[in-house]
Amino acid sequence: MNHFYISYMKWTTIILSICLGLTSCSEETTGNEDKTLEDTVLSIDLTQTYQQMEGFGASDAWSAQYVGNWPDATKSAIADLLFSTAVDDEGNPEGIGLNIWRFNIGAGSKAQGAGSDINDLWRRTEGFLQEDGTYDWTQQSGQRWFLQAAKQRGVQKFIGFSNSAPVQMTKNGKANTSAAQQSNLDPSEFENFVEFLTDVTVQLQTEGITLDELSPVNETQWDWDKSSGQEGCPFTNEEVANLVRKLDSKLTEKGLSTKIEITEAGQIDYLYQSGTNRPDKDNQIAEFFGSGSNYVADLSHMSDFVAGHSYWTTEQSNLAPMRKELWSKIKEVNPNLKYNMSEYCIMGDSEEGIDGNGKDLSIDMGLYLARVLHYDLTEANASAWQWWIAMSPYDYKDGLVYIDKSEVNGGYQTSKMLYTLGNYSRFVKNGMQRVHTNQLFGKTNDDPFTQKRIMASAYMNNDEVVVVLVNYNNYEYTIQFDFDGQLANNEMKMYRTSRSEDLSFIGTQEVSQDIVVAPQSVTTYVIKK
Template structure:
């Protein structure tokens, strides 16, 4: 249904009134709610092509997928994967386009002997101690793999925290000393064979073909006893293991590509920081003159992967670190892509604390600002959250469950729907385009905006994040007359507004952004 401009203003005005139950002071911007902000959208000025938005299956899906009632796990899967709308036009899920599968190291089979106290952070392995395989393992995770594929996801990443414990130096899924890989060089070929077998047999079991394999998750950290599975890797070890893995992939006609570098912080990508043996990874691995150049290996994905942890506060560092990252990427190659492959709110700073669940807008807006910076400053082609489902009292989940293996309560969060403002509408192949205010103002703590165009230019997506405590109105400028209408979707502090469809409006309608909200506008021909 299409509304006239005056009716659009009435409807959105009522929406603003409904949001006044949230407290807050006015921000310092000089605009009033009656002064529209003019956004100039230039679809012809394009930047990176978006590949996907995703999340990982660690750790909860091993229990949720295996033991929880069908009704519960199907609803969780719908929230994560669905691109369908209900009868009122509201998205039923956030339409993730990528799913990360944790290839376990075997601490689960060790039980308490693993010394990892939290069984939710232990993971099964397909590899038995005698060298045989059991492809029924990781059953709950395989359920989510199959369900993701059934919902249209076609990008899958298999990532490894620790090699199988039967191969590691200490027989554990963590490191004794944190100084080197918990895998002796004599077992590099065995680790490569393991991953080759996992790729082929997971496809047989689930129908899912991994696009990428990430063998070295956050190699900068020491991963000592005993919080979870993990292994450190020095750059020289990464290089040697990657060569072995590339050879095994080529020999076995594996189409999956090796994903590097999965740095635990983005500054390790462009500087040595405090770890000379594990830093400066862009130059080391992707510069032809680098010490450990792998860019010419046929099974290595030509991209750089990094995690946004500890780079989001303060906001000056949020921008500076991503600017430096982008500069280093361009120095090495103008066409080397960057993927942000893991983030959750770990920081404890003046604005937010990692501890304690926050199902509301504070955490969602913090998350949205990080996504915005990664896409618009670092030019990330992909953005992937950490825990799709979390049982913890922490700001780490899109969906939260009771700490119960066999069923219980579960709930969505505003962080789920915040990610959905991007993932549901910006599909693989869309390009980021130029969007700016007519007055050229920018404020990383205020109103954020970014635009994306479909491959055939018939659809423009503009994601708007209002972090301020006052409402703002938006008008469009610079668009050709080919664009006729705007679909509007809203998430704010109201329980009723989770990526909620607001209607279809004429292009000359003002779009009002309630305080502390996210609005996605789908502009169509």
């Protein structure tokens, strides 16, 4: 993911006072309940199912290499925020329960210092491969601490991803290219690269970590020259296919069960459109999973996920249409294929005047994240969803937890983005299926009206039904749930993120009771069957 840091004027936050009420609002609203709207019954059809959920995650880039070596108390507290599924004495979740963790397999640019052409020390990575061709398995110790912390707290899936091959293998000896949009890895080095990736996978297994998937390329459409300020490598679709075939053979040779995930497209339209501004790097669903010379879906280690990134496609006018097109292409090319939204942070929105620059811990960005997540789940039918960097030292809208930029110790802050993601990740469990809901007020899911009011989605397994409501508006609404006569007397627990609440347990009530949805909030309702 490529950040461009430009000047930014911070938004002004309106401070709201607190009002009473458990299931109404816990703060003074900027608008009274909008009683002019009709159709306030949310119908949830448990017989109409969609994708099976795998879970939610984030990556360890780039901060884990340092934070993982901070004092135990601090790094453990951050790990709890990200991964814990425990609750405190009052029933409040202690963490957001991520169950997917992405491990950045470094290219070794850190050892090159300023000669890496990466100005920011924190964006350089350690590397296992050394200049003499041996491995130093003490490298990436901070990241490996987070792998173990994640496993101890119940994370179920680990993905190893590479932004660049080791610098010892690249054309220019660096982790970004000298020629924009041209690969920095000669095909003659493909065999060495897949040997490296699988050696890392084997080593991590000895440490108790199984990489369920390897992602060998990332955002192949972008320039990835030194102006990018980070590790990266462009590839054509043909180069990706050839690399993946070699990786598949090497995984088989070493008896590994790890799957291969592609393509980590830089934005989602590169997955389904041809004739874009990146020829030979677009239409990737058809190229890799359809037919033709780049077809790789039949490889024994190929994942049944196609991976894409939601960057630059999150304006209201794009949210539903582009994700509908993506899912339509998946169904057309290979109905067995699933979608993983594998990387996203808030980089900008021209329609709403949002700039990625400028850290913003407020509910405004929490709601923006939740809206993107809602449409990735309900229109693109994403089975898995991952945020970009879990821990950010930057003045940018890219962090769940914000940290001091210190190599040895520091403090941290939580963001509303952490907690609104938690409204999904803590409760929508691996194996749940999304079920059908209408949208409120007589509107459809793709209606701009819905995008500015309440967006609803629901999920179930044999034990629970989970409903998530994103209220983007600053009105309070009173609605009802209807499960076609079922579950009416069942108890539901409620958890809310708002201006004053951080994934807080706000009480229980029966499903049949009126539900008061607080303004500018994300609320999760957990109903035992």
